[in-house]
Amino acid sequence: MLQTPYYLIDKSGLLRNLEKIAYVRERSGAKALLALKCFATWCVFDFMRDYMDGTTSSSLNEVRLGHERFGKETHAYSVAYADYEIDEVISHADKIIFNSISQLERFADKSTGIVRGLRLNPQVSSSSFDLADPARPFSRLGEWDVAKVERIMDRISGFMIHNNCENADFDLFDRMLGDIEAKFGSLLKQAEWVSLGGGIHFTGEDYPLDRFADRLKAFSETYGVQVYLEPGEASITKSTTLETTVLDTLFNGKNLAIVDASIEAHMLDLLIYRESAKVSPNEGDHPYMICGKSCLAGDIFGEFRFPNELKTGDRVSIQDAAGYTMVKKNWFNGVKMPAIAMKELDGTIVPVREFTYQDYEQSLS
Ligand SMILES: Cc1ncc(COP(=O)(O)O)c(C=O)c1O
Secondary structure: OOOOOEEEEEHHHHHHHHHHHHHHHHHHOOEEEEEOOOOOOHHHHHHHHHHOOEEEOOOHHHHHHHHHHHOOEEEEEEOOOOOOOHHHHHHHOOEEEEOOHHHHHHOOOOOOOOEEEEEEOOOOOOOOOHHHOOOOOOOOOOEOOHHHHHOOHHHOOEEEOOOOOOEOOHHHHHHHHHHHHHHHHHHHOOOOEEEOOOOEOOOOOOOOHHHHHHHHHHHHHHHOOEEEEOOOHHHHOOOEEEEEEEEEEEEOOOEEEEEOOOHHHHOHHHHHOOOOOEEOOOOOOEEEEEEOOOOOOOOEEEEEEEOOOOOOOOEEEEEOOOOOOHHHOOOHHHOOOOEEEEEOOOOOEEEEEOOOHHHHHHOOO
Protein backbone atom coordinates (compact mmCIF):
# COMPACT_ATOMS: atom_id res chain seq x y z
CA MET A 1 0.00 0.00 0.00
CA LEU A 2 1.29 3.36 -1.00
CA GLN A 3 1.65 5.83 1.85
CA THR A 4 -0.80 8.77 1.65
CA PRO A 5 -0.93 11.56 0.71
CA TYR A 6 -0.70 10.88 -3.01
CA TYR A 7 -2.26 12.05 -6.23
CA LEU A 8 -3.75 9.12 -8.10
CA ILE A 9 -4.17 9.61 -11.85
CA ASP A 10 -6.73 7.15 -13.19
CA LYS A 11 -6.01 6.40 -16.83
CA SER A 12 -9.57 5.26 -17.48
CA GLY A 13 -10.78 8.72 -16.36
CA LEU A 14 -8.20 10.33 -18.63
CA LEU A 15 -9.26 8.12 -21.50
CA ARG A 16 -12.85 9.32 -21.31
CA ASN A 17 -11.64 12.87 -21.96
CA LEU A 18 -9.04 11.90 -24.53
CA GLU A 19 -11.53 9.97 -26.63
CA LYS A 20 -13.79 13.03 -26.79
CA ILE A 21 -10.83 15.20 -27.75
CA ALA A 22 -9.88 12.74 -30.49
CA TYR A 23 -13.48 12.76 -31.76
CA VAL A 24 -13.57 16.55 -31.99
CA ARG A 25 -10.21 16.60 -33.79
CA GLU A 26 -11.45 14.02 -36.27
CA ARG A 27 -14.80 15.66 -36.97
CA SER A 28 -13.66 19.29 -37.02
CA GLY A 29 -10.10 19.10 -38.31
CA ALA A 30 -8.96 21.17 -35.32
CA LYS A 31 -5.74 20.24 -33.54
CA ALA A 32 -5.62 19.87 -29.76
CA LEU A 33 -2.62 20.95 -27.69
CA LEU A 34 -2.40 20.15 -23.99
CA ALA A 35 -2.09 23.37 -21.94
CA LEU A 36 0.79 22.58 -19.61
CA LYS A 37 -0.09 25.43 -17.24
CA CYS A 38 -3.03 23.26 -16.15
CA PHE A 39 -1.44 19.85 -16.10
CA ALA A 40 2.18 18.90 -16.65
CA THR A 41 2.49 15.55 -14.88
CA TRP A 42 4.48 13.94 -17.63
CA CYS A 43 4.28 10.32 -16.46
CA VAL A 44 1.01 10.06 -18.42
CA PHE A 45 2.20 11.88 -21.55
CA ASP A 46 2.97 8.58 -23.31
CA PHE A 47 -0.66 7.66 -22.76
CA MET A 48 -2.04 11.05 -23.86
CA ARG A 49 0.14 11.52 -26.91
CA ASP A 50 -1.93 9.40 -29.29
CA TYR A 51 -5.03 11.51 -28.69
CA MET A 52 -3.56 15.00 -28.90
CA ASP A 53 -1.34 16.95 -31.28
CA GLY A 54 1.19 18.39 -28.83
CA THR A 55 1.45 20.99 -26.10
CA THR A 56 1.24 24.69 -25.50
CA SER A 57 3.13 26.59 -22.87
CA SER A 58 3.39 29.73 -20.82
CA SER A 59 7.12 29.82 -20.07
CA LEU A 60 10.54 28.56 -21.10
CA ASN A 61 10.29 25.68 -18.62
CA GLU A 62 6.92 24.57 -19.98
CA VAL A 63 7.92 24.79 -23.63
CA ARG A 64 11.00 22.72 -22.87
CA LEU A 65 8.97 20.13 -20.94
CA GLY A 66 6.43 19.94 -23.75
CA HIS A 67 9.14 19.48 -26.37
CA GLU A 68 11.17 16.95 -24.39
CA ARG A 69 8.45 14.95 -22.66
CA PHE A 70 5.41 15.16 -24.95
CA GLY A 71 6.88 15.90 -28.37
CA LYS A 72 4.74 16.40 -31.49
CA GLU A 73 3.71 20.04 -32.06
CA THR A 74 4.99 22.54 -29.51
CA HIS A 75 3.61 26.06 -29.18
CA ALA A 76 5.44 28.70 -27.20
CA TYR A 77 3.57 31.54 -25.58
CA SER A 78 4.41 33.77 -22.66
CA VAL A 79 3.01 37.01 -21.29
CA ALA A 80 6.55 38.36 -21.75
CA TYR A 81 9.85 36.78 -22.76
CA ALA A 82 13.18 37.91 -21.38
CA ASP A 83 16.16 38.53 -23.65
CA TYR A 84 18.12 35.74 -21.95
CA GLU A 85 15.51 33.06 -22.68
CA ILE A 86 14.23 33.78 -26.17
CA ASP A 87 16.82 31.71 -28.09
CA GLU A 88 16.16 28.65 -25.95
CA VAL A 89 12.39 29.10 -26.22
CA ILE A 90 12.66 29.16 -30.02
CA SER A 91 14.91 26.08 -29.99
CA HIS A 92 12.10 24.05 -28.38
CA ALA A 93 9.10 25.41 -30.32
CA ASP A 94 7.36 24.99 -33.67
CA LYS A 95 5.47 28.25 -33.26
CA ILE A 96 5.94 31.26 -31.04
CA ILE A 97 2.98 33.41 -30.08
CA PHE A 98 3.80 36.87 -28.78
CA ASN A 99 1.55 38.53 -26.27
CA SER A 100 2.13 42.04 -27.59
CA ILE A 101 3.29 43.85 -30.69
CA SER A 102 6.20 45.27 -28.72
CA GLN A 103 7.45 41.76 -27.83
CA LEU A 104 7.06 40.72 -31.47
CA GLU A 105 9.12 43.73 -32.56
CA ARG A 106 11.73 43.23 -29.85
CA PHE A 107 12.35 39.63 -30.94
CA ALA A 108 11.62 40.09 -34.67
CA ASP A 109 15.17 39.31 -35.80
CA LYS A 110 15.70 36.35 -33.47
CA SER A 111 12.42 34.75 -34.51
CA THR A 112 12.63 34.99 -38.30
CA GLY A 113 13.17 31.23 -38.61
CA ILE A 114 10.04 30.16 -36.75
CA VAL A 115 6.28 30.45 -37.35
CA ARG A 116 5.04 33.51 -35.46
CA GLY A 117 1.71 34.57 -34.10
CA LEU A 118 0.14 37.18 -31.87
CA ARG A 119 -2.35 36.96 -29.03
CA LEU A 120 -5.56 38.88 -29.67
CA ASN A 121 -7.86 40.03 -26.90
CA PRO A 122 -11.51 40.25 -28.00
CA GLN A 123 -12.45 42.08 -24.78
CA VAL A 124 -15.26 39.64 -24.01
CA SER A 125 -14.93 36.49 -21.96
CA SER A 126 -16.94 33.89 -20.07
CA SER A 127 -15.16 34.41 -16.77
CA SER A 128 -17.03 35.27 -13.62
CA PHE A 129 -13.81 35.85 -11.62
CA ASP A 130 -11.90 39.01 -12.39
CA LEU A 131 -8.76 37.23 -11.18
CA ALA A 132 -9.00 34.84 -14.13
CA ASP A 133 -10.72 37.11 -16.64
CA PRO A 134 -8.48 37.75 -19.66
CA ALA A 135 -10.91 40.48 -20.75
CA ARG A 136 -10.79 42.35 -17.45
CA PRO A 137 -10.36 46.12 -17.66
CA PHE A 138 -6.81 47.13 -18.59
CA SER A 139 -5.95 43.50 -19.35
CA ARG A 140 -2.36 42.93 -20.46
CA LEU A 141 -3.30 39.72 -22.26
CA GLY A 142 -3.12 40.35 -25.99
CA GLU A 143 -3.70 43.09 -28.55
CA TRP A 144 -7.16 44.37 -29.48
CA ASP A 145 -6.59 47.31 -31.83
CA VAL A 146 -7.18 46.01 -35.37
CA ALA A 147 -5.42 48.94 -37.05
CA LYS A 148 -2.26 48.34 -35.00
CA VAL A 149 -2.30 44.62 -35.74
CA GLU A 150 -2.79 45.29 -39.50
CA ARG A 151 0.58 47.02 -39.53
CA ILE A 152 2.50 43.91 -38.43
CA MET A 153 0.58 41.31 -40.46
CA ASP A 154 3.63 40.72 -42.68
CA ARG A 155 5.46 39.29 -39.67
CA ILE A 156 2.91 36.79 -38.40
CA SER A 157 0.79 34.00 -39.82
CA GLY A 158 -1.70 33.36 -37.05
CA PHE A 159 -3.39 34.27 -33.80
CA MET A 160 -4.13 32.92 -30.36
CA ILE A 161 -7.32 34.03 -28.64
CA HIS A 162 -8.09 32.70 -25.16
CA ASN A 163 -11.30 34.11 -23.73
CA ASN A 164 -13.24 31.06 -22.54
CA CYS A 165 -12.96 30.27 -18.85
CA GLU A 166 -14.57 27.14 -17.44
CA ASN A 167 -17.18 27.53 -20.16
CA ALA A 168 -19.51 24.53 -20.28
CA ASP A 169 -22.17 26.36 -22.33
CA PHE A 170 -21.84 25.74 -26.08
CA ASP A 171 -24.20 28.58 -27.00
CA LEU A 172 -22.07 31.04 -25.06
CA PHE A 173 -18.95 29.72 -26.83
CA ASP A 174 -20.74 30.08 -30.15
CA ARG A 175 -21.85 33.66 -29.40
CA MET A 176 -18.40 34.71 -28.27
CA LEU A 177 -16.82 33.20 -31.38
CA GLY A 178 -19.33 35.28 -33.33
CA ASP A 179 -18.10 38.37 -31.46
CA ILE A 180 -14.53 37.45 -32.37
CA GLU A 181 -15.48 37.10 -36.03
CA ALA A 182 -17.27 40.45 -36.01
CA LYS A 183 -14.35 42.20 -34.39
CA PHE A 184 -11.36 40.47 -35.98
CA GLY A 185 -12.81 39.01 -39.22
CA SER A 186 -10.56 41.14 -41.45
CA LEU A 187 -7.48 39.86 -39.59
CA LEU A 188 -8.64 36.25 -39.48
CA LYS A 189 -8.98 36.27 -43.28
CA GLN A 190 -5.25 36.95 -43.54
CA ALA A 191 -4.26 34.22 -41.09
CA GLU A 192 -3.20 30.63 -41.75
CA TRP A 193 -3.94 29.34 -38.26
CA VAL A 194 -5.95 30.41 -35.21
CA SER A 195 -5.73 28.96 -31.74
CA LEU A 196 -8.94 29.39 -29.75
CA GLY A 197 -7.19 28.74 -26.43
CA GLY A 198 -8.54 26.69 -23.57
CA GLY A 199 -11.35 27.07 -21.08
CA ILE A 200 -13.95 25.19 -23.16
CA HIS A 201 -15.38 22.35 -21.08
CA PHE A 202 -16.25 20.21 -24.06
CA THR A 203 -15.35 16.90 -22.43
CA GLY A 204 -18.02 17.41 -19.76
CA GLU A 205 -21.17 15.33 -19.70
CA ASP A 206 -23.88 16.32 -22.20
CA TYR A 207 -21.70 18.84 -24.03
CA PRO A 208 -22.95 18.93 -27.66
CA LEU A 209 -19.74 17.63 -29.23
CA ASP A 210 -21.10 17.48 -32.78
CA ARG A 211 -22.33 21.08 -32.75
CA PHE A 212 -19.02 22.16 -31.25
CA ALA A 213 -16.95 20.29 -33.85
CA ASP A 214 -19.15 21.56 -36.69
CA ARG A 215 -18.80 25.16 -35.48
CA LEU A 216 -15.01 24.78 -35.42
CA LYS A 217 -15.04 23.31 -38.90
CA ALA A 218 -17.22 26.10 -40.26
CA PHE A 219 -14.92 28.69 -38.66
CA SER A 220 -11.89 26.99 -40.18
CA GLU A 221 -13.49 26.92 -43.64
CA THR A 222 -14.75 30.52 -43.52
CA TYR A 223 -11.28 31.92 -42.85
CA GLY A 224 -9.17 29.18 -44.41
CA VAL A 225 -7.32 28.55 -41.15
CA GLN A 226 -6.04 25.58 -39.21
CA VAL A 227 -7.85 25.75 -35.88
CA TYR A 228 -6.13 24.80 -32.64
CA LEU A 229 -7.66 24.16 -29.23
CA GLU A 230 -5.61 24.34 -26.04
CA PRO A 231 -7.52 22.18 -23.57
CA GLY A 232 -6.11 22.09 -20.06
CA GLU A 233 -8.91 21.26 -17.65
CA ALA A 234 -10.94 19.54 -20.38
CA SER A 235 -8.10 17.06 -20.94
CA ILE A 236 -7.80 15.90 -17.37
CA THR A 237 -11.10 16.67 -15.67
CA LYS A 238 -12.35 13.97 -13.29
CA SER A 239 -9.24 11.84 -13.84
CA THR A 240 -7.37 12.29 -10.58
CA THR A 241 -7.88 12.12 -6.82
CA LEU A 242 -5.85 13.29 -3.87
CA GLU A 243 -5.74 10.32 -1.52
CA THR A 244 -5.50 11.27 2.13
CA THR A 245 -5.75 9.64 5.58
CA VAL A 246 -7.54 11.01 8.64
CA LEU A 247 -4.98 11.91 11.33
CA ASP A 248 -7.32 13.27 14.00
CA THR A 249 -10.98 14.03 14.66
CA LEU A 250 -12.41 16.78 16.84
CA PHE A 251 -15.79 18.22 17.70
CA ASN A 252 -15.94 22.00 17.91
CA GLY A 253 -19.63 22.53 17.29
CA LYS A 254 -19.10 20.59 14.06
CA ASN A 255 -17.36 17.30 13.44
CA LEU A 256 -13.90 17.99 12.11
CA ALA A 257 -11.47 15.54 10.54
CA ILE A 258 -7.87 16.52 9.91
CA VAL A 259 -6.20 14.74 7.00
CA ASP A 260 -2.53 14.33 6.06
CA ALA A 261 -2.70 16.84 3.20
CA SER A 262 -3.38 20.55 2.85
CA ILE A 263 -5.63 22.53 0.52
CA GLU A 264 -3.18 25.45 0.78
CA ALA A 265 -0.25 23.29 -0.31
CA HIS A 266 -1.84 20.63 -2.52
CA MET A 267 -5.02 22.11 -4.08
CA LEU A 268 -4.26 25.79 -3.89
CA ASP A 269 -6.48 26.83 -6.77
CA LEU A 270 -9.60 25.94 -4.78
CA LEU A 271 -8.53 28.24 -2.00
CA ILE A 272 -7.71 31.09 -4.37
CA TYR A 273 -11.15 30.87 -5.96
CA ARG A 274 -12.85 30.12 -2.63
CA GLU A 275 -14.31 26.87 -3.91
CA SER A 276 -14.95 23.69 -1.97
CA ALA A 277 -13.13 20.48 -2.83
CA LYS A 278 -15.25 17.50 -3.89
CA VAL A 279 -15.75 14.18 -2.16
CA SER A 280 -17.78 11.44 -3.79
CA PRO A 281 -20.45 10.17 -3.16
CA ASN A 282 -20.89 12.81 -0.38
CA GLU A 283 -23.83 10.93 1.13
CA GLY A 284 -24.65 9.53 4.57
CA ASP A 285 -25.67 10.53 8.06
CA HIS A 286 -22.29 11.80 9.22
CA PRO A 287 -21.30 15.33 8.20
CA TYR A 288 -17.65 16.33 8.59
CA MET A 289 -15.55 19.34 7.86
CA ILE A 290 -12.42 17.95 6.20
CA CYS A 291 -9.45 20.05 7.26
CA GLY A 292 -5.86 20.27 6.04
CA LYS A 293 -2.88 19.87 8.32
CA SER A 294 -1.11 23.18 7.70
CA CYS A 295 -1.34 25.90 10.33
CA LEU A 296 -3.51 28.12 8.11
CA ALA A 297 -6.84 28.57 9.92
CA GLY A 298 -8.76 28.34 6.67
CA ASP A 299 -6.98 25.22 5.43
CA ILE A 300 -10.32 23.47 4.89
CA PHE A 301 -11.21 21.20 1.96
CA GLY A 302 -14.94 21.53 2.61
CA GLU A 303 -17.89 19.94 4.38
CA PHE A 304 -19.04 16.53 3.25
CA ARG A 305 -21.28 13.66 4.30
CA PHE A 306 -20.02 10.17 5.06
CA PRO A 307 -21.87 6.89 5.66
CA ASN A 308 -19.96 6.22 8.92
CA GLU A 309 -18.23 8.17 11.66
CA LEU A 310 -14.69 9.03 10.57
CA LYS A 311 -11.81 7.81 12.70
CA THR A 312 -8.06 8.12 12.61
CA GLY A 313 -6.66 5.99 9.81
CA ASP A 314 -9.72 6.27 7.52
CA ARG A 315 -9.12 7.19 3.91
CA VAL A 316 -10.65 10.33 2.38
CA SER A 317 -10.41 10.66 -1.37
CA ILE A 318 -10.61 14.22 -2.71
CA GLN A 319 -11.96 14.29 -6.26
CA ASP A 320 -10.85 16.16 -9.34
CA ALA A 321 -7.31 16.86 -8.20
CA ALA A 322 -5.46 17.14 -11.51
CA GLY A 323 -6.01 20.62 -12.99
CA TYR A 324 -4.09 23.59 -11.58
CA THR A 325 -3.20 21.49 -8.52
CA MET A 326 -0.07 19.48 -9.15
CA VAL A 327 1.42 22.39 -11.10
CA LYS A 328 0.82 24.67 -8.10
CA LYS A 329 1.75 22.38 -5.21
CA ASN A 330 4.12 23.93 -2.73
CA TRP A 331 6.05 23.22 0.44
CA PHE A 332 4.06 25.45 2.82
CA ASN A 333 4.62 24.34 6.43
CA GLY A 334 6.99 21.69 5.06
CA VAL A 335 3.94 19.42 4.79
CA LYS A 336 4.80 16.11 3.14
CA MET A 337 4.47 16.48 -0.62
CA PRO A 338 1.92 14.02 -2.00
CA ALA A 339 3.48 11.24 -4.04
CA ILE A 340 2.25 10.62 -7.60
CA ALA A 341 0.74 7.31 -8.70
CA MET A 342 -1.10 6.06 -11.77
CA LYS A 343 -4.01 3.66 -11.94
CA GLU A 344 -3.58 1.60 -15.08
CA LEU A 345 -6.55 0.60 -17.24
CA ASP A 346 -6.58 -2.85 -15.59
CA GLY A 347 -6.81 -1.27 -12.12
CA THR A 348 -3.18 -1.81 -11.08
CA ILE A 349 -1.75 1.09 -9.09
CA VAL A 350 1.76 2.07 -10.09
CA PRO A 351 3.75 4.42 -7.83
CA VAL A 352 5.58 6.98 -9.96
CA ARG A 353 7.30 9.49 -7.72
CA GLU A 354 7.79 10.17 -4.04
CA PHE A 355 9.14 13.40 -2.63
CA THR A 356 11.65 13.46 0.19
CA TYR A 357 13.10 15.81 2.77
CA GLN A 358 15.89 16.51 0.27
CA ASP A 359 13.36 17.83 -2.27
CA TYR A 360 12.01 20.19 0.37
CA GLU A 361 15.45 21.30 1.50
CA GLN A 362 16.75 21.82 -2.02
CA SER A 363 13.75 23.89 -3.02
CA LEU A 364 14.75 26.52 -0.51
CA SER A 365 18.52 27.10 -0.95
C1 LIG B 1 -3.68 30.85 -23.29
C2 LIG B 1 -4.30 29.74 -22.55
N1 LIG B 1 -4.51 28.56 -23.18
C3 LIG B 1 -5.08 27.51 -22.54
C4 LIG B 1 -5.47 27.60 -21.22
C5 LIG B 1 -6.08 26.39 -20.56
O1 LIG B 1 -7.32 26.64 -20.05
P1 LIG B 1 -8.21 25.49 -19.40
O2 LIG B 1 -7.34 24.73 -18.45
O3 LIG B 1 -9.30 26.21 -18.69
O4 LIG B 1 -8.69 24.65 -20.54
C6 LIG B 1 -5.30 28.81 -20.53
C7 LIG B 1 -5.72 28.96 -19.12
O5 LIG B 1 -5.61 29.96 -18.49
C8 LIG B 1 -4.69 29.90 -21.20
O6 LIG B 1 -4.48 31.08 -20.58
